[in-house]
Amino acid sequence: MKIKLFYFARLKEALKYSTEDLELPDESMTVLKLKAYLAKRGDVWGQMLMGKLKVRAAINHELVDDNAAIADGDEVAFFPPVTGG
């Protein structure tokens, strides 16, 4: 399946990516599985996505938790807890 990924704030800076198109193996995918998949890219990916920092995720602009399922064509975003207002 193909998804579009976005990274924001501290994650964007550390990973040096703001957005990417990603082709994933066609198997059941969740937010947690995607984090683990991306963490294999290297140290900084593991630290940012699977480390001590809190990471929040959105699928198609809706906040979701780690168990949320990801489908073909989804827009997935990873970012730190929000600090607006």
Added chain:
Amino acid sequence: MTVRVQTEDFDVGFEINQFRKARNDIGAIVSFVGLVRDLNDGDAVSQLTLEHYPGMTEKSLAAIISQAKARWNIIEALIIHRVGTLQPSDQIVLVLVSSAHRGDAFAVCEFMMDYLKTEAPFWKKEATPQGEHWVEAKSADDVARERWNMKK
């Protein structure tokens, strides 16, 4: 309901008058304006940069207004949130609520800010004499939002 995410400043008086002139059954308008402070957690702040997630931000703010409308009797609600680079004393956010009576407008203004601070995808980066850093989310903001699950 109106949601605006913009780099430009806003005029609170103008927005209040737009609400007031639109209809004659409004008894109360409550506004909240959030500002950039020159001091945060002991650090002198010279500049604040706000990043957001275009698309999700607007949907998230509209959803907050919808939830408020479902729960309280309000007439109109508006959220303006600025992004980009701001200086101390600059306006960051405006929440404006009109209702027939003040109780609903006061409650909704606070409810919307508590939800905005914990759910709307904005991130602040501060420039200080020690360099730039991302602002950490505060657990007090989560507590402020959670209390709305208990009371009406």
